Amino acid sequence: MSTDSPLGGKVSIVTGAGGQIGEGIAVELAKAGSDVVIADVNVLDTEYNQQSSKEVGGAKRAEEVAARVEELGRRAHIVECDVTHADQVSAMVEETVSEFGGIDVLCNNAGIITVDSVEEMKEGEWDSVMDVNVKGVFLVSQAAIPHLKESNGTIINTASIAGSIGAAGLAHYCASKHAVLGFTKSLSLELAGDDVTVNAICPGIVDTPMWNKVLTPTLEEDYKDTIERVIPLGRDQSPEDMGRLAVFFATNRNITGQSVVVDGGILQNVI
Numbered sequence: 001m002s003t004d005s006p007l008g009g010k011v012s013i014v015t016g017a018g019g020q021i022g023e024g025i026a027v028e029l030a031k032a033g034s035d036v037v038i039a040d041v042n043v044l045d046t047e048y049n050q051q052s053s054k055e056v057g058g059a060k061r062a063e064e065v066a067a068r069v070e071e072l073g074r075r076a077h078i079v080e081c082d083v084t085h086a087d088q089v090s091a092m093v094e095e096t097v098s099e100f101g102g103i104d105v106l107c108n109n110a111g112i113i114t115v116d117s118v119e120e121m122k123e124g125e126w127d128s129v130m131d132v133n134v135k136g137v138f139l140v141s142q143a144a145i146p147h148l149k150e151s152n153g154t155i156i157n158t159a160s161i162a163g164s165i166g167a168a169g170l171a172h173y174c175a176s177k178h179a180v181l182g183f184t185k186s187l188s189l190e191l192a193g194d195d196v197t198v199n200a201i202c203p204g205i206v207d208t209p210m211w212n213k214v215l216t217p218t219l220e221e222d223y224k225d226t227i228e229r230v231i232p233l234g235r236d237q238s239p240e241d242m243g244r245l246a247v248f249f250a251t252n253r254n255i256t257g258q259s260v261v262v263d264g265g266i267l268q269n270v271i
């Protein structure tokens with residue numbers, strides 16, 4: 001392992017890597033030397049997501065992400081996998097192991113959002129957000145754990161600032177991200193004896209369909225006005241910011257059960 005390639009020879013899985021934060025994570029892991037399995041889905045079971053359609057096209061967009069990983073001289077492999085289906089998840093993990101020989105880094109990043117009050121929320125809307133954002137993290141972790149134990153690997157979950165605060169209209173999403181943080185802390189203890197670390201990234205505001213298709217229209221204010229109003233540093237966060245934090249977690253063997261907020265100061269901005 002050279003210092004230029006701290007993750008040289010390693011194998012990473014990134015779920016939801018056809019999306020923008022997932023792309024940032026996949027590309028930064030590849031820059032650090034890792035091969036990357038890009039897991040995403042073209043069609044979801046539910047229209048309750050940031051695209052407001054079952055046709056989310058994530059596996060199609062994954063082709064562009066794979067091309068960026070390959071331009072960096074690393075191997076990329078796309079697997080269509082809905083993280084809410086245990087059979088697809090175990091097939092994706094087995095395909096990874098047969099193609100690459102093991103798994104070192106698992107990034108549970110796939111996530112969905114809608115906005116609705118608790119009073120108006122459909123049961124299917126609650127279930128969809130909890131299924132992808134929480135059950136998906138559980139299923140992919142469970143399938144990958146035997147392989148991560150062999151490699152003394154790491155799990156990196158994409159949570160959110162919504163894992164620390166409440167937000168009107170986002171009770172289901174906030175509950176799901178609080179759950180991801182509880183899961184992260186608990187799993188870090190279960191796997192510590194096997195020298196597998198488990199941590200979480202908490203993004204603030206990144207200009208992806210979550211914002212430009214869902215949250216900005218709901219707030220009825222320009223995206224740039226939201227940034228100025230809520231982010232002390234005065235700029236939004238980038239997919240690359242999240243990718244660099246993923247590399248940090250993947251290369252620091254004595255950090256586990258932690259979450260790091262990358263939000264330009266939003267959570268400090270209470271007055």
Ligand code: NAD
Nearest residue numbers: 016018019020021058082083109110111160203205206208
């Ligand atoms: P995005 O819409 O760009 O990407 C999400 C990806 O997840 C899409 O490619 C989608 O196809 C995929 N996906 C959805 N359901 C899936 C499933 N069941 N199985 C497999 N793939 C599935 O959104 P993003 O903003 O890049 O979100 C990535 C993560 O970051 C999510 O967990 C989200 O909650 C979190 N996050 C985002 C922000 C932000 O400001 N954008 C802030 C905090 C946290």
